[in-house]
Amino acid sequence: MMKQFFRFLVYLKPLLLPFILALLSGVVASAASGFGIPMMIDKVFPVVFDNSKLPSFIQDILVEMVAPDRLHMVVLITACLILPLVMTIRGVATFINGYLTAFVGMRVLEEIRMKAFSHLQMLPLSFHESQKKGDLISRLLTDTQNVQAGITQVSNDLIKQPMTLVSALCFLGYQAAKTSQTSVLLSNLFFVSLSIWPIYFFGKRMVEKARRAQKELGDIMAVAQENLCSQREVRSYGMQGQQVAIFRQLTERFIRIQMKAVKYKQFLVPVLEGVCALGLGYLLVRCNSVGMKESDFMSFATALFMCYDPIKRLGMTYNRLKQAQASLERLNFILDQPDNMPDPENPVPLGKVKGNVSFRDVSFSYDGKHKVLEHINVDVPAGQVVALVGPSGAGKTTFASLIPRFYEVSSGSVHMDGVDLRDATKADVRSNISLVSQSPFIFRNSIIENIRLGKPGASDEEVIESAKKASVHDFAQQKEQGYYTMLADYGDGLSGGQKQRVAIARAFLKDAPILILDEATASLDSESENKIQEELDKLVVGRTTFIVAHRFSSIRIAQRILVFESGRIIADGTHDDLYVSCPLYKELYDKQSI
Numbered sequence: 001m002m003k004q005f006f007r008f009l010v011y012l013k014p015l016l017l018p019f020i021l022a023l024l025s026g027v028v029a030s031a032a033s034g035f036g037i038p039m040m041i042d043k044v045f046p047v048v049f050d051n052s053k054l055p056s057f058i059q060d061i062l063v064e065m066v067a068p069d070r071l072h073m074v075v076l077i078t079a080c081l082i083l084p085l086v087m088t089i090r091g092v093a094t095f096i097n098g099y100l101t102a103f104v105g106m107r108v109l110e111e112i113r114m115k116a117f118s119h120l121q122m123l124p125l126s127f128h129e130s131q132k133k134g135d136l137i138s139r140l141l142t143d144t145q146n147v148q149a150g151i152t153q154v155s156n157d158l159i160k161q162p163m164t165l166v167s168a169l170c171f172l173g174y175q176a177a178k179t180s181q182t183s184v185l186l187s188n189l190f191f192v193s194l195s196i197w198p199i200y201f202f203g204k205r206m207v208e209k210a211r212r213a214q215k216e217l218g219d220i221m222a223v224a225q226e227n228l229c230s231q232r233e234v235r236s237y238g239m240q241g242q243q244v245a246i247f248r249q250l251t252e253r254f255i256r257i258q259m260k261a262v263k264y265k266q267f268l269v270p271v272l273e274g275v276c277a278l279g280l281g282y283l284l285v286r287c288n289s290v291g292m293k294e295s296d297f298m299s300f301a302t303a304l305f306m307c308y309d310p311i312k313r314l315g316m317t318y319n320r321l322k323q324a325q326a327s328l329e330r331l332n333f334i335l336d337q338p339d340n341m342p343d344p345e346n347p348v349p350l351g352k353v354k355g356n357v358s359f360r361d362v363s364f365s366y367d368g369k370h371k372v373l374e375h376i377n378v379d380v381p382a383g384q385v386v387a388l389v390g391p392s393g394a395g396k397t398t399f400a401s402l403i404p405r406f407y408e409v410s411s412g413s414v415h416m417d418g419v420d421l422r423d424a425t426k427a428d429v430r431s432n433i434s435l436v437s438q439s440p441f442i443f444r445n446s447i448i449e450n451i452r453l454g455k456p457g458a459s460d461e462e463v464i465e466s467a468k469k470a471s472v473h474d475f476a477q478q479k480e481q482g483y484y485t486m487l488a489d490y491g492d493g494l495s496g497g498q499k500q501r502v503a504i505a506r507a508f509l510k511d512a513p514i515l516i517l518d519e520a521t522a523s524l525d526s527e528s529e530n531k532i533q534e535e536l537d538k539l540v541v542g543r544t545t546f547i548v549a550h551r552f553s554s555i556r557i558a559q560r561i562l563v564f565e566s567g568r569i570i571a572d573g574t575h576d577d578l579y580v581s582c583p584l585y586k587e588l589y590d591k592q593s594i
């Protein structure tokens with residue numbers, strides 16, 4: 001477990017100064033409580049109640065400085081001032097310690113969160129498709145917070161509590177030496193060491209519960225996320241009751257597992273206090289049998305209590321650490337996911353390609369078992385418009401997804417202008433491709449920024465020019481704030497056709513030589529489709545275009561048609577050729593034409 005934590009210590013490197021200051025202030029605070037307070041009881045109370053002298057180094061200074069008739073008064077005041085002084089030192093040091101550890105903890109948290117988030121950006125699509133989104137969000141938000149709480153508490157207590165313990169033990173030793181009570185000291189040490197066992201016992205159970213609690217929380221987030229993204233379906237299928245029941249079942253489970261963790265957490269303190277009380281009881285008996293003075297007993301008892309307090313806190317810290325360990329495992333799950341499509345060490349620079357695309361004996365499987373594409377051999381010259389046709393599930397979308405290297409081919413290779421995609425960087429490959437999908441994603445931003453995604457840094461004029469080509473201009477102008485109208489989550493506030501036009505405007509702006517239209521017009525009514533088709537006609541000019549289509553109207557601009565069946569290309573030609581030579585094509589065409 002410590003190894004896992006050390007892995008995260010690198011994040012402390014840029015924060016070394018505040019971290020060390022936090023530890024030092026922790027040391028001062030613990031010395032003030034561990035040694036200062038029992039010492040005060042030992043030295044100050046006798047001055048007040050028994051007219052004793054202050055420790056000689058203070059007493060001697062006072063004798064030098066103060067007239068003998070006022071000495072008694074000044075000694076008394078000085079003695080009484082020691083308490084507020086010790087408390088002030090302790091208070092200031094505790095504040096600095098608490099403030100700086102919180103600061104360091106938050107910074108570390110941010111770094112871990114950023115690292116996990118950045119890692120998620122580069123992980124392959126297949127990873128994202130295999131994960132529940134809500135669970136990933138939970139890992140990013142609550143697990144990082146758990147780790148932060150662990151780091152904060154550890155850096156708060158790692159030095160402070162052992163220091164408090166050591167100084168209290170020193171005082172105990174000093175007291176034992178002063179009163180020659182070695183056996184009392186040893187029995188106290190025995191009771192102190194007894195308290196280690198419950199800490200270990202509860203800690204072990206804690207990590208198990210925390211692990212399950214975090215997993216449950218991930219499931220809750222996943223269900224909530226799924227539900228919030230599917231409100232239309234929930235309403236149209238009357239799923240509200242069922243959804244609430246699922247949510248309740250999960251939260252019930254979460255509460256049950258959390259309560260188990262709470263039980264262990266809350267049990268620890270009374271158990272430790274019980275051990276402390278046993279120690280004190282035994283001390284009382286011993287004091288009585290050896291005839292110890294009450295003042296000696298008091299400072300013994302205080303030092304003993306001072307020993308238990310840091311142990312109690314260390315126990316709680318250990319529990320926290322165990323909780324953090326469970327979260328750390330969940331974060332490491334993200335951070336340890338390998339990028340199975342790394343960029344090559346010496347990539348071939350692609351620049352802006354002409355747009356030749358070729359598949360050489362490509363086979364592909366999503367799960368490593370079932371082949372979705374088999375032995376695909378196709379050469380598409382630059383500027384050709386190709387339609388991919390075939391029954392649903394035949395592999396058309398998968399074929400198109402291999403061009404931007406969303407997935408890695410299982411065997412064979414895909415080439416862009418003769419360069420194997422694996423020899424170029426993914427960024428280079430994708431900068432040459434525009435994608436207009438069936439349901440384009442509209443980000444929570446203004447219309448103009450949503451289009452500008454096509455070419456970050458493009459001027460407003462450039463963006464508006466592309467918007468005009470895609471007929472976004474008309475509807476953008478009608479909005480109250482024009483191009484600066486904010487679009488809500490998932491582009492609500494725009495019709496399906498308008499969303500599609502925003503995506504087409506992005507593609508115009510990006511001006512990439514290769515274009516993938518993924519059933520771009522399938523979800524539109526025929527009137528919108530006709531209009532969009534006009535924009536697409538303009539967009540495909542001079543670009544190698546792949547149209548994944550089920551509607552035959554959308555492929556009339558294609559110069560070439562590839563017919564897919566069960567992961568293979570069974571025919572390749574023009575509409576007129578295929579209608580005659582390919583029965584499957586004829587069948588599909590006749591059906592769709594009705």
Ligand code: ADP
Nearest residue numbers: 129366372390391392393394395396397398399
């Ligand atoms: P088409 O576009 O021709 O309808 P697809 O390429 O979408 O076909 O799908 C081909 C096959 O691959 C189907 O059997 C489908 O179930 C499967 N498939 C598609 N996408 C995924 C995915 N992300 N993970 C696993 N299997 C998938």
